[in-house]
Amino acid sequence: MKCSYPKCQYIYKMNVIVCPRCKNHMTCLPGNVAHCPCSEMIVGKGLSAFLKKTKYDCLCNSCLKELESKVALALDHETSRKHTEGVHYYIEDGNLVFTEFAHIQRGYCCQSSCRHCAYGYHQEV
Numbered sequence: 001m002k003c004s005y006p007k008c009q010y011i012y013k014m015n016v017i018v019c020p021r022c023k024n025h026m027t028c029l030p031g032n033v034a035h036c037p038c039s040e041m042i043v044g045k046g047l048s049a050f051l052k053k054t055k056y057d058c059l060c061n062s063c064l065k066e067l068e069s070k071v072a073l074a075l076d077h078e079t080s081r082k083h084t085e086g087v088h089y090y091i092e093d094g095n096l097v098f099t100e101f102a103h104i105q106r107g108y109c110c111q112s113s114c115r116h117c118a119y120g121y122h123q124e125v
């Protein structure tokens with residue numbers, strides 16, 4: 001891919017990779033981050049702090065937008081200790097299964113390969 005600046009002669013390698021969170025294909029320009037699709041995102045302090053706690057190297061814009069809204073919501077409700085079924089957990093075969101939002105709100109990863117881990121520490125199968 002040729003750089004979009006008019007006088008630039010650089011050609012950047014375009015990688016098509018799989019987003020580790022949603023498994024959709026996405027374009028990545030590691031040699032030219034300024035023109036990578038993720039550069040279109042404005043990452044706020046809350047999302048930036050969250051991403052530093054994760055195992056993710058690169059996420060698609062859809063996942064970044066979704067995580068941004070979940071992190072903002074979690075920060076707005078961080079003092080709440082009440083867990084709500086359907087928001088923080090659901091029941092499956094008599095067991096509580098915590099949602100991605102519950103993991104974000106907790107603020108850290110236990111690295112136990114939780115089904116809805118928000119931090120990218122899923123068990124490799």
